[in-house]
Amino acid sequence: MPKMLWNVLRNLLSPPATVRYPYVKPEPEPGTRGRISFDIEACDQCQDCERICPSAAIKVYPEEKRIEYDPFRCIYCHLCVENCMQRAITAEEVVRSPEYEKVKEIFEEG
Amino acid sequence: MSETKEFTVFPFGPQHPVLPEPLQLRFTVDEERIVEVVPNIGYVHRGIERACELNDYRRNIYLCERICGICNFMHSMSYCETIEMITDTEVPERARYLRTVWSELGRLQSHLLWLGLFADGMGFESLFMQIWRDREIVLELTEKTAGHRIHLSTNAIGGVRKDMDEKLIGQYRSGLAELRKKVEAFDPVLRNDASVKSKTVGKGILPKSQAVHLGAVGPTIRGSGVAQDMRTLGYEAYGELDFTPITYDTEDTYARTLVRLDEVYQSIDLINQALSAMPEGPILNKSTQFPEGTAINRVEQPRGEAFYYVVGNGTINLERVRVRTPTLANIPPLLSMLIGHEIADIPPIVLSIDPCISCTERITHVKGDE
Numbered sequence: 001m002p003k004m005l006w007n008v009l010r011n012l013l014s015p016p017a018t019v020r021y022p023y024v025k026p027e028p029e030p031g032t033r034g035r036i037s038f039d040i041e042a043c044d045q046c047q048d049c050e051r052i053c054p055s056a057a058i059k060v061y062p063e064e065k066r067i068e069y070d071p072f073r074c075i076y077c078h079l080c081v082e083n084c085m086q087r088a089i090t091a092e093e094v095v096r097s098p099e100y101e102k103v104k105e106i107f108e109e110g
Numbered sequence: 111m112s113e114t115k116e117f118t119v120f121p122f123g124p125q126h127p128v129l130p131e132p133l134q135l136r137f138t139v140d141e142e143r144i145v146e147v148v149p150n151i152g153y154v155h156r157g158i159e160r161a162c163e164l165n166d167y168r169r170n171i172y173l174c175e176r177i178c179g180i181c182n183f184m185h186s187m188s189y190c191e192t193i194e195m196i197t198d199t200e201v202p203e204r205a206r207y208l209r210t211v212w213s214e215l216g217r218l219q220s221h222l223l224w225l226g227l228f229a230d231g232m233g234f235e236s237l238f239m240q241i242w243r244d245r246e247i248v249l250e251l252t253e254k255t256a257g258h259r260i261h262l263s264t265n266a267i268g269g270v271r272k273d274m275d276e277k278l279i280g281q282y283r284s285g286l287a288e289l290r291k292k293v294e295a296f297d298p299v300l301r302n303d304a305s306v307k308s309k310t311v312g313k314g315i316l317p318k319s320q321a322v323h324l325g326a327v328g329p330t331i332r333g334s335g336v337a338q339d340m341r342t343l344g345y346e347a348y349g350e351l352d353f354t355p356i357t358y359d360t361e362d363t364y365a366r367t368l369v370r371l372d373e374v375y376q377s378i379d380l381i382n383q384a385l386s387a388m389p390e391g392p393i394l395n396k397s398t399q400f401p402e403g404t405a406i407n408r409v410e411q412p413r414g415e416a417f418y419y420v421v422g423n424g425t426i427n428l429e430r431v432r433v434r435t436p437t438l439a440n441i442p443p444l445l446s447m448l449i450g451h452e453i454a455d456i457p458p459i460v461l462s463i464d465p466c467i468s469c470t471e472r473i474t475h476v477k478g479d480e
Contacts (some may be wrong), residue, residue: 017243029250033257054172077172077263082271 028093033076033097038067038107042088049080049089066108071096117145124153126232128356128457131467135448135460141289147445148261155471162431166420168399170431171265178469179260179431180223181411183216185433186265188409191345192420193267195405199397205269207388209280210260210347214377214384216346218289219248221370221377222466225300228367231457233466237299244265244292252286254278266270269394277386282423286378300371310364317361318456326437326443328414329373329465335359340410351383363462370464400424411436413464435469
C-alpha cells in the first residue's frame with residue numbers, strides 16, 4: 001500500500017510520457033531513413049537504383065533523362081542512397097507527410 | 111432414456127477486442143464449458159512464398175522482412191543465412207555479433223509487446239500502458255541503430271549494412287539498464303498479483319507429453335518444461351554466449367507468461383554479453399554468386415522456431431522458398447489447451463501462445479465454380 005501511494009503521487013506530479021504532438025514536434029534521430037529526392041544534374045542514368053530497389057519504386061528513362069519515383073511504393077530502405085555511385089540521391093531525416101493523392105514524383109532536366 | 115444434449119456453437123474472431131490478428135475459432139460449448147474448437151484461418155493470405163519466387167533473390171530480403179512486423183529482423187536474417195549456406199558465404203565475425211544483438215532486441219520488443227497485450231486481454235489496462243511505455247526504450251534504440259522504429263532493414267547477404275560505434279554501444283548499455291529497472295518494477299505484478307494469477311494459474315494446461323506430441327515450439331513448449339530452444343544450435347554468435355533456455359514446469363498460461371518475462375531479462379543479458387564480446391572488423395562480405403542448391407535453416411524467433419527452406423537454380427530467381435512460422439506449430443497445442451475451460455478463460459489462453467496469424471498463412475483454399 002505505501003508503495004502504491006508513492007507510485008500514485010509520483011505519477012500525479014510527473015509530466016506525461018507522451019509528447020504534446022501538434023505543439024511540440026519530436027526531433028528526428030540522426031540517421032532516420034526519411035524521404036529521398038534525386039539530383040538529375042548529378043545523375044549519370046546508370047539505372048543502378050532501379051535495379052536494386054526492392055519495391056520497384058524507381059524507374060529511370062536514360063534517353064529522356066527522366067526519373068519516375070513512386071513514394072507510395074518506396075519502403076525507405078535507402079539501398080539506392082547507399083549504392084548511388086554519383087551521390088545523386090539525397091536522403092533527408094524527415095519522414096514524408098501523408099497525402100491525399102497517390103502521385104508519382106518526376107525528376108527531369110530543365 | 112437419455113436426453114440429447116444441446117450444444118451452442120459460437121465464433122470467436124476474426125474481429126475481437128483481444129485478438130490483434132484475424133483468427134477465427136469456432137467454439138462448441140456446453141453451457142459455459144468448451145467442448146470442441148475448430149480453427150479457421152485464411153483471412154490474410156498474402157502469397158509471399160510465390161512472390162519470393164518471382165522476385166530477385168536479393169530483393170527477397172526486404173520481402174521476407176515483411177512476413178512478420180515484430181520478428182522482421184529474424185525473418186530477414188534467417189533468409190540471408192539460408193542463402194549464405196547455399197552460396198558458401200562466410201559472414202564476418204562482427205556482423206554475426208551485430209545480428210545477435212539485433213535479434214535479441216527484436217525479442218525484447220516482441221515479448222514486451224506481448225506482455226502488454228496479455229495484460230490488456232485480461233482487462234488490466236494500466237499494466238498494458240506501463241509495459242508499452244517501457245517498450246519505447248527498445249524502439250528508440252532500434253531507431254538510433256537503423257533509422258526506423260520497427261523495420262531495421264540492416265541485413266544483407268554476407269553480413270549487415272549498418273555498424274555500431276562506441277557512442278551507440280554506450281546508449282545501448284544505458285538504455286538496457288534503464289529498461290531492466292522498469293521491467294523489475296512491473297515484474298511482481300505479473301508474478302504475484304492475485305487477479306493475474308486467477309486468470310492464468312491452472313488455465314490452458316498443456317502437459318509435457320502432449321506439447322512434444324503436438325509439436326509446440328518456443329515459449330509454449332518451454333512453459334511445459336521442455337528445454338527446446340533453437341538458439342542452442344549456436345547460429346550467429348549464440349554459440350559463444352552463455353545462456354540456458356528458460357523452462358517452467360507448471361504447464362499452464364502462468365508458466366508461459368513467466369517464460370516470456372524471464373526471457374526479457376535473458377535478452378538484456380545476451381545483448382550486454384554480445385556487446386562486450388563483439389570484435390572489430392569488417393561487417394559485410396559481398397557475394398555476387400547466384401544461389402544454386404538447397405538449404406534449410408532454423409532460427410528461434412520470439413514465438414518459437416521458424417523454418418526456412420530455399421531452393422536456388424543458379425539464376426537470379428529462386429525456385430522455391432518455404433517458410434514455416436512458429437504460430438502454425440502452436441495452433442494444434444492451442445486447441446488442446448482450450449478444451450474443458452470456461453468462455454471467460456478464452457482470451458488469456460488464446461493469447462498465451464502469442465498468435466501471429468499474418469505470418470502463418472501460407473495456403474489458401476479458393477472454392478471453384480464446379
